[in-house]
Amino acid sequence: MLCHDLLGTDGRPVLRKGHRLDLADAAALSRAAPEELHVIWLGEEDVDENTAATRLAHAVAGAGVEIHPPTESQARLTAAWRGLARVDAAILAAINGVEGVTVFTIPDRAPVESGRTLAGVKITAFAIPGSTLEEAELIATSAPRGPTVTVRRFLPLRVSAVVRQRIDHAARQRLEVSLRRRVDWFGGSVGSIEYPDDRAAAHDALVTATASADLVIVIGLATVDPLEGTWCGLLDAGASVIRRGLPVHPGSSYWLVTLQSVPVIGVASCGMFSRRSALDLLLIRCFAGEPLDGEFLAGLGHGGLLQSEGSWRIPAYDRQLGLDER
Numbered sequence: 001m002l003c004h005d006l007l008g009t010d011g012r013p014v015l016r017k018g019h020r021l022d023l024a025d026a027a028a029l030s031r032a033a034p035e036e037l038h039v040i041w042l043g044e045e046d047v048d049e050n051t052a053a054t055r056l057a058h059a060v061a062g063a064g065v066e067i068h069p070p071t072e073s074q075a076r077l078t079a080a081w082r083g084l085a086r087v088d089a090a091i092l093a094a095i096n097g098v099e100g101v102t103v104f105t106i107p108d109r110a111p112v113e114s115g116r117t118l119a120g121v122k123i124t125a126f127a128i129p130g131s132t133l134e135e136a137e138l139i140a141t142s143a144p145r146g147p148t149v150t151v152r153r154f155l156p157l158r159v160s161a162v163v164r165q166r167i168d169h170a171a172r173q174r175l176e177v178s179l180r181r182r183v184d185w186f187g188g189s190v191g192s193i194e195y196p197d198d199r200a201a202a203h204d205a206l207v208t209a210t211a212s213a214d215l216v217i218v219i220g221l222a223t224v225d226p227l228e229g230t231w232c233g234l235l236d237a238g239a240s241v242i243r244r245g246l247p248v249h250p251g252s253s254y255w256l257v258t259l260q261s262v263p264v265i266g267v268a269s270c271g272m273f274s275r276r277s278a279l280d281l282l283l284i285r286c287f288a289g290e291p292l293d294g295e296f297l298a299g300l301g302h303g304g305l306l307q308s309e310g311s312w313r314i315p316a317y318d319r320q321l322g323l324d325e326r
Contacts, residue, residue, distance in 0.1 A: 001048070001126050003038035018049060018073060018126060046127040049073040055133060057121040059140035060095065060103055062147025065118060077119040079112045082187065083151040084288040087119075091143045098136040100128050105149060111284055111315040112151060119149050154287040159183050160191035160213035162205045164230050165220025165269050175219065178272045182280070185317040186287040188214075199229035206230075207237060210262040215286050217279070220269040231266075234259060242292060247301030251278025256292055263292055276306045276314045284315070 006015040006028070014028045015021075021029075021039065029037070042048065047055070050070040057067045057075035064083055068076045079085065087108040095103050105119040112118065123133075140148050161179060163172075176193055183190050191213050194205040209216045221230055235241075239257040246254050255266040263286060271277040281300060285292055303310055 001040050001042060003040060003126065006032050006034060006037075008032050020048075040126055042127050043129075045130040047130050047133050048127050049123050049125070052123045052128050052133050053121050056095075056101065056103065056123075056136055056140070059137040060092075060119070060121065060148040062150035064151025064153060065147075065149055070122070074120045074122040076117055077121065077149055079114055079116045079118055079151045081114050081151060081153050082185075083112065083153045084284060085110045085112045085116075085118055086150045086152055088143060088145055088148045091139065091145075091148050094139045095136050095148065098139070099132060100124050101132075101136045103148070107312060109284075110312055113316060118151070152288045152290075154186045155188075155214075155289050157183075157186070157188040157214040157287055158191050158212070159188055159215045159217065160209035161193045161217045161219055162202060162209060163193065163195045163219045163269075164202060167220075167269065175269070175272050179217070181317050182283060182315075185315050186283065188287060199233055202230045203233040203237060206234060206259065206264070210260045210264065213262060216259070216262060216264045218264060218266045219272060221266045231255075234264065239264065243294060243297050246278045246297060246304075248278035248281065248304040248306065250274055250276075250306065251281075254278050254282075256282070256297070276311065278304075278306075280314045284313075 002015055002017055002019045002021060004017050005013040008014045008031060014032050015025060050073055053070045053073060053075040057077060061067055061077055064080045066078045066080045068078065085106055085108070087105045089108055092103060092105060095101060100123050102124055103119060103121050106112070163175070167175065179193070180190050192209060194209070196202040196205045206216065206218070218230065221228070225231070234257055237259060239259040242256040242258065244255040246252055251267070251271060253268065254271070257264050265279065265282055267279050271279045278300070282292060285296065290296070303313065
């Protein structure tokens with residue numbers, strides 16, 4: 001196996017590194033007349049780099065992941081559908097702890113489009129002992145939580161909204177476009193959008209919304225006032241509080257309850273006009289079919305300062321909405 005590109009007299013490669021030399025290459029070698037020829041001989045148990053990359057790619061890839069043939073000895077993994085990329089970081093580290101093995105991925109919990117590159121898989125040498133490759137494969141295939149890299153398909157949820165803030169017609173249109181584009185990106189649908197004027201009407205709108213939606217957003221009501229009318233109305237209607245206030249900025253005053261087993265999220269109206277906020281993280285979680293439980297919400301603090309460098313955590317709609325950079 002050739003360890004370097006073999007250049008002709010014109011400086012262009014005649015044979016590429018990694019090429020397995022045989023008698024048919026004698027003429028090319030003669031024309032190139034290299035001063036040195038660096039080669040390795042593969043043992044009976046050795047696996048060449050392309051075969052090894054392909055085998056390891058199949059070991060780490062799970063549902064929602066497509067495997068591409070190696071290019072320059074690297075097998076690429078891409079998303080088969082739009083969804084939430086999941087990467088088992090602990091297993092990934094264990095795989096990369098095997099001598100000569102490299103698997104590199106995007107961050108865990110990144111929302112991805114179909115076709116998005118998720119990972120690259122390769123070995124660092126021209127070949128790897130079969131026993132070493134099998135060690136890495138065993139780590140990947142015996143992981144208790146399943147494959148190392150997967151894409152969780154988003155669910156087609158129905159989302160309704162109750163707006164508890166007086167806004168003019170132009171602001172209503174902008175708000176509704178923002179909501180619909182967000183929901184559409186996940187493959188969901190928008191149900192009713194109500195603008196109740198008083199506490200009683202808000203109560204009725206919330207009860208009606210939770211009867212027909214998978215998720216309800218209360219806009220303009222990110223408040224910590226324990227006596228606020230709509231909040232009290234939710235409690236009176238039997239809502240169960242999950243959390244008030246989130247370790248995220250923007251979005252620290254948002255709250256979550258369940259009413260008739262349906263998640264209800266309270267957000268500030270500015271959250272609908274911001275490029276990224278806690279709402280986006282909550283939507284990703286809901287559409288991925290994962291619960292909005294206390295453990296998840298408490299963990300939002302790590303990376304909860306949603307500045308531009310954290311934009312990878314937000315779906316691509318943040319660039320399509322033309323919203324405020326906050």
